[in-house]
Amino acid sequence: MTTRLRPGGLGDEAAILAVQAASWRATYRGLLPETVFPRAEDPARLRFWREVLLTGASATRVAVTAAGAVVGFASGGRRRDPNLPADAEIYALYLHPDRCGHGLGRRLLHATAHVLRARGAARLGLWVLAANTRAQGFYRHLGGVPQRRQRSVEDGVAFEEVAYVWDPIDHACG
């Protein structure tokens, strides 16, 4: 199955949100309350993604099939949370559940790290839900080092998360 990566652009917002919604359902059901799951048709989230794609402030890479369907994406930029021991952060990395396990996650992580390094980042980090053991195994396999654990609250939901760091960022570039 040929899948290529390209920068995300205006017009990809609905497909990105659909992937995110499907991935959350498959990944976080039973781990987080479904009331906080993103919905593919949520106007506020569509506006958010349109803004991200329009400004280019976050580096967004999408994985696209030969037929043009977006089946995964990664997004990153400057560290948002000062507790993350890095200067650049992967904000999101999600594949459609049918596309997991074929090397796409690695390609998306590497491609996004390349962009962030080219923008001057020295250390890359991300937060992952502590209960998301599959993703943590993936990040460890790709050289990420767990460095910090914290309790956070978002949308009234409390959860544990773990910071993974690639220092230097070259270790995340493949």
Ligand SMILES: CC(C)(COP(=O)(O)OP(=O)(O)OC[C@H]1O[C@@H](n2cnc3c(N)ncnc32)[C@H](O)[C@@H]1OP(=O)(O)O)[C@@H](O)C(=O)NCCC(=O)NCCS
């Ligand atoms: C996590 C995710 C991005 C990984 O992408 P993927 O395409 O499934 O993973 P890949 O096929 O690229 O895996 C790359 C390597 O990591 C290994 N790997 C993947 N998951 C692993 C795990 N849980 N433990 C150990 N190694 C793992 C693979 O075996 C592969 O190794 P190899 O090619 O060197 O033999 C993807 O599964 C996904 O979208 N999951 C649901 C959403 C999610 O949890 N996102 C992260 C939010 S922080």
